[in-house]
Amino acid sequence: MSILHTVNKSPFEKMSLDSCIDHVKGESAVLLYEDGVYAALKGTGAAEKLASVMETTKVYMLGPDVKARGLAADKLLEGVEVVDYAGFVDLAAEYDKVLAWV
Amino acid sequence: MSEDIKKFMYVNRRAPYGTIYAWEALEVVLIGAAFDQDVSLAFLDDGVFQLMKGEDTGDVEMKNFSPTYSALGDYDVTKLYVEKESLEERGLTVEDLMPLKYEDEDDDWAEKDSIRLVSRKEMAELMDEQDVLFSF
Numbered sequence: 001m002s003i004l005h006t007v008n009k010s011p012f013e014k015m016s017l018d019s020c021i022d023h024v025k026g027e028s029a030v031l032l033y034e035d036g037v038y039a040a041l042k043g044t045g046a047a048e049k050l051a052s053v054m055e056t057t058k059v060y061m062l063g064p065d066v067k068a069r070g071l072a073a074d075k076l077l078e079g080v081e082v083v084d085y086a087g088f089v090d091l092a093a094e095y096d097k098v099l100a101w102v
Numbered sequence: 103m104s105e106d107i108k109k110f111m112y113v114n115r116r117a118p119y120g121t122i123y124a125w126e127a128l129e130v131v132l133i134g135a136a137f138d139q140d141v142s143l144a145f146l147d148d149g150v151f152q153l154m155k156g157e158d159t160g161d162v163e164m165k166n167f168s169p170t171y172s173a174l175g176d177y178d179v180t181k182l183y184v185e186k187e188s189l190e191e192r193g194l195t196v197e198d199l200m201p202l203k204y205e206d207e208d209d210d211w212a213e214k215d216s217i218r219l220v221s222r223k224e225m226a227e228l229m230d231e232q233d234v235l236f237s238f
Contacts, residue, residue: 008120009120010120010148012147012148012191012192034119034120035117035119035120035121038148038151038192041193041194042193043193044191044192064161065162067160067162068119068157068158068164068166069117069118069119069151070154070156070158070168071154075193075194084161
């Protein structure tokens with residue numbers, strides 16, 4: 001069954017993203033929101049890990065949280081799809097389960 | 103009396119918006135500014151994210167408190183120490199931060215940078231020379 005994994009903690013402060021990535025399977029997806037969006041900052045270890053996950057798994061991030069934190073598009077890893085709140089709801093409905101790595 | 107002036111440092115280690123720490127630190131700094139102490143702010147670890155330019159919280163319906171940092175100079179809070187290694191570890195440079203300024207009353211109100219980039223080692227020394235440290 002497919003899982004939508006959500007990560008809302010900074011990868012520089014907590015291990016949530018690492019734990020999440022270690023448990024993701026191909027048919028699932030990862031959604032970054034709140035402080036989780038910092039993981040998409042280019043040139044960081046977190047972004048490197050995300051990039052390798054993205055070879056098999058879809059990664060999303062919540063646009064309003066990216067914008068609130070002043071993260072410009074050119075600072076962010078390419079290929080992470082931006083969704084809005086309605087998109088978040090659609091994803092939650094689309095996957096069989098949601099696992100929040102709070 | 104100058105011997106009563108203490109060195110206060112507010113240590114900011116959290117990203118804005120995800121938790122209330124950054125906002126609370128600003129509140130305490132603004133209150134503390136009324137007491138005429140030698141105040142500085144330290145930004146390290148995720149705290150450096152507090153100073154990012156271009157923050158726009160309209161879509162998350164939270165207060166964008168980033169403009170408050172540019173008002174700190176008016177409260178004689180003019181020393182914002184930012185740790186270089188913390189920026190680098192997050193793929194950032196000082197160019198990604200707000201260009202915060204203050205007017206130096208001892209230098210004919212010349213406009214100067216409030217942000218002072220320091221190394222981790224220098225930050226440790228700055229912490230060492232404080233009388234009081236506040237953690238956020």
